[in-house]
Amino acid sequence: MNSSIVISNVSVIFGGGANAVKALDQVSLEIAQNEFFTLLGPSGCGKTTLLRCIAGFEIPSTGSIRLDGVALEGLPPFKRPVNTVFQSYALFPHLTVAQNIAFGLQERRVAKAEIERTVGRMLELVKLSGYGARKPAQLSGGQQQRVALARALANSPKVLLLDESLSALDLKLRQDMRLELKRLQRDTGITFVFVTHDQDEALTMSDRLAVMRSGQVAQIGTPSQIYDHPRSKYVADFIGDTNFLSGIVRDNRLETQSGFVPIPADLPQGSKQTVAVRPERLRLVSDGGDLRSRITQIVYMGNETMYHLEGDMRVRVPNNAGATPQYALGAEVGLVVPLSAVQPLEDAS
Amino acid sequence: MTRAAPTVKQRLERIDLLGRWGLILPAALMIFSFMALPMLVMALISILEPGNFGGVKWGAYSGDAYQKFILERDLSDHLVVNTDYLSIFSRSFSLSAVTTVLTLLLGFPSALYIALQPPKRRQILMFLVSIPFWTNLLVRTYSWILLLRNGGLIQSGLEVIGFRGSLNLLYTDFAVQVGLVYSFLPFMVLPIYTSLEKLDWRLVEAAFDLGANRWSALRRVILPLAAPGIASGCILVFIPALGSYFIPELLGGSRALMIGNLIQNQFGASRNWPFGAALSFALLAFVLVLMLLYALRFQRNLEAQS
Numbered sequence: 087m088n089s090s091i092v093i094s095n096v097s098v099i100f101g102g103g104a105n106a107v108k109a110l111d112q113v114s115l116e117i118a119q120n121e122f123f124t125l126l127g128p129s130g131c132g133k134t135t136l137l138r139c140i141a142g143f144e145i146p147s148t149g150s151i152r153l154d155g156v157a158l159e160g161l162p163p164f165k166r167p168v169n170t171v172f173q174s175y176a177l178f179p180h181l182t183v184a185q186n187i188a189f190g191l192q193e194r195r196v197a198k199a200e201i202e203r204t205v206g207r208m209l210e211l212v213k214l215s216g217y218g219a220r221k222p223a224q225l226s227g228g229q230q231q232r233v234a235l236a237r238a239l240a241n242s243p244k245v246l247l248l249d250e251s252l253s254a255l256d257l258k259l260r261q262d263m264r265l266e267l268k269r270l271q272r273d274t275g276i277t278f279v280f281v282t283h284d285q286d287e288a289l290t291m292s293d294r295l296a297v298m299r300s301g302q303v304a305q306i307g308t309p310s311q312i313y314d315h316p317r318s319k320y321v322a323d324f325i326g327d328t329n330f331l332s333g334i335v336r337d338n339r340l341e342t343q344s345g346f347v348p349i350p351a352d353l354p355q356g357s358k359q360t361v362a363v364r365p366e367r368l369r370l371v372s373d374g375g376d377l378r379s380r381i382t383q384i385v386y387m388g389n390e391t392m393y394h395l396e397g398d399m400r401v402r403v404p405n406n407a408g409a410t411p412q413y414a415l416g417a418e419v420g421l422v423v424p425l426s427a428v429q430p431l432e433d434a435s
Numbered sequence: 436m437t438r439a440a441p442t443v444k445q446r447l448e449r450i451d452l453l454g455r456w457g458l459i460l461p462a463a464l465m466i467f468s469f470m471a472l473p474m475l476v477m478a479l480i481s482i483l484e485p486g487n488f489g490g491v492k493w494g495a496y497s498g499d500a501y502q503k504f505i506l507e508r509d510l511s512d513h514l515v516v517n518t519d520y521l522s523i524f525s526r527s528f529s530l531s532a533v534t535t536v537l538t539l540l541l542g543f544p545s546a547l548y549i550a551l552q553p554p555k556r557r558q559i560l561m562f563l564v565s566i567p568f569w570t571n572l573l574v575r576t577y578s579w580i581l582l583l584r585n586g587g588l589i590q591s592g593l594e595v596i597g598f599r600g601s602l603n604l605l606y607t608d609f610a611v612q613v614g615l616v617y618s619f620l621p622f623m624v625l626p627i628y629t630s631l632e633k634l635d636w637r638l639v640e641a642a643f644d645l646g647a648n649r650w651s652a653l654r655r656v657i658l659p660l661a662a663p664g665i666a667s668g669c670i671l672v673f674i675p676a677l678g679s680y681f682i683p684e685l686l687g688g689s690r691a692l693m694i695g696n697l698i699q700n701q702f703g704a705s706r707n708w709p710f711g712a713a714l715s716f717a718l719l720a721f722v723l724v725l726m727l728l729y730a731l732r733f734q735r736n737l738e739a740q741s
């Protein structure tokens with residue numbers, strides 16, 4: 087892998103003594119040149135802290151960060167070829183939108199005409215042409231967010247750090263900006279490190295993503311690796327909707343309360359095991375099936391129907407115009423569990 | 436038909452109207468009786484003829500007091516220009532201006548330093564800044580005499596390291612300047628600190644992120660955002676410094692007069708109340724013009740911002 091950023095064993099500890107907070111705990115990651123890499127995780131898991139380490143605002147207590155093979159240690163933020171779109175936007179209130187976007191270029195002593203051209207191009211990119219003379223206070227939250235994006239992009243950094251940078255936009259605009267960001271990534275060769283809460287965003291935009299959990303990396307992989315093969319209950323639960331089935335391994339099958347489920351061959355006999363199965367990978371049948379259960383709730387969702395079953399199970403069935411049979415509330419049904427849909431989890435609880 | 440009950444907004448407005456006048460009245464009374472009224476008396480005095488032993492001759496109107504500021508009668512009763520008083524004005528102006536600049540140069544870094552400390556340390560430091568207010572300024576100015584005079588602490592200290600001869604620091608413009616800077620420094624630090632304390636430091640991080648070094652971040656982000664604090668600091672230092680009386684009186688002696696001393700003199704030794712009143716009005720007019728210029732400029736900035 088042609089690595090752009092190599093993060094090794096980075097820990098960050100806030101405060102001291104009894105109320106010390108380990109915001110990052112031995113985080114190691116490699117992010118490739120021109121990759122769209124996403125950090126995903128619940129609030130307070132250390133996403134912003136990791137970005138701040140890369141940008142140079144936080145000095146890791148241990149570990150190192152390298153950019154294109156150069157250790158960033160001791161390099162102040164203004165000397166790093168990295169720009170940030172801050173979670174709080176951090177637009178300069180005393181400058182106009184255009185002056186905000188020009189700020190970084192002026193610091194680099196770029197020629198005036200060139201600055202003007204770039205600012206115009208950036209405003210167009212974030213669909214704010216004509217807003218150049220406004221002050222940030224005169225913009226809506228979403229517009230401010232786009233100015234923050236334009237201000238960072240104007241410097242054509244090697245690495246762009248985006249901290250929940252699409253969160254304030256409405257659905258339509260967010261989808262446009264997602265496409266725009268992906269196009270930028272292709273066209274510019276910039277490495278994107280993107281922080282989000284939104285799993286859809288993470289799955290659709292990322293080349294790879296890291297799911298974080300209280301300062302640690304729970305799993306790294308491509309969106310399909312993470313979605314189809316979550317290694318832990320935490321990851322499976324955090325991304326998408328999941329059924330968990332627990333039981334004892336016997337004869338290459340998992341013996342659960344409501345039946346037998348096929349599992350991969352390499353699991354030790356007699357051990358306790360939990361597997362994850364996505365609701366859309368299960369199939370409902372009237373007779374037979376691997377598991378038997380009873381329908382407790384039916385939720386119509388337009389393009390599909392969600393069946394809730396006894397034993398905390400959910401099945402999603404596509405609604406293709408009556409082609410699939412409908413089941414009634416309270417009916418006893420069978421569940422077919424394909425082996426390929428079964429993902430054994432490492433944490434057996 | 437029932438009458439619509441007053442909306443919450445209407446009710447609030449009614450209370451507001453009552454409350455507004457009720458709240459303003461005491462202050463308005465105070466300002467009228469202790470500021471407007473005395474100033475009217477002063478204005479009246481400034482256009483009367485001086486009494487022979489102080490006071491004024493009531494009913495004898497004259498514009499002499501204002502004329503005296505720039506013109507005087509020579510021996511042959513011709514009016515000639517006299518720059519003595521103007522030069523005292525200009526000395527006062529330059530001493531105050533230098534005081535403002537020096538307190539700004541000393542005060543801004545201090546305020547910035549304090550604002551960058553952790554909250555607890557900040558409180559302690561601001562407490563230290565306020566300590567001079569515990570003792571009377573008069574006493575503190577007297578102690579500068581002990582420091583500056585010939586044979587005083589500064590000279591004795593220099594003698595220890597081999598200096599011989601007298602410095603003659605006291606009763607000079609220098610001594611007055613030192614006294615002014617010393618006594619007005621806290622008035623510069625406090626408002627600047629207040630504006631820096633409110634500053635969103637994430638903006639400074641954003642500036643660093645965009646490639647600005649410390650100096651550049653200071654110049655392009657911190658200074659503009661601290662501008663209101665700096666402006667109030669300058670006003671709080673410059674205007675009182677211009678009218679200062681006992682600092683030049685104690686440290687400047689008879690040689691380094693300022694406007695305040697001149698005015699005091701007219702009501703005291705010179706027994707020319709109208710001239711004293713006229714001088715006060717000249718000072719007032721000068722300050723008003725400066726404030727007006729500042730307000731106009733500031734308003735333009737505000738308009739440009741919104």
Ligand SMILES: Nc1ncnc2c1ncn2[C@@H]1O[C@H](COP(=O)(O)OP(=O)(O)OP(=O)(O)O)[C@@H](O)[C@H]1O
Pocket residue numbers: 100101107108109127128129130131132133134135136173283
């Ligand atoms: N300056 C600080 N001092 C003390 N603790 C901090 C500081 N900054 C962050 N933390 C703590 O470190 C942890 C990680 O914070 P961080 O801001 O990285 O979370 P995050 O993943 O970005 O969350 P969110 O999604 O809500 O933005 C949190 O528990 C937070 O309380």
Ligand SMILES: [Mg+2]
Pocket residue numbers: 133134135173249
């Ligand atoms: Mg965050």
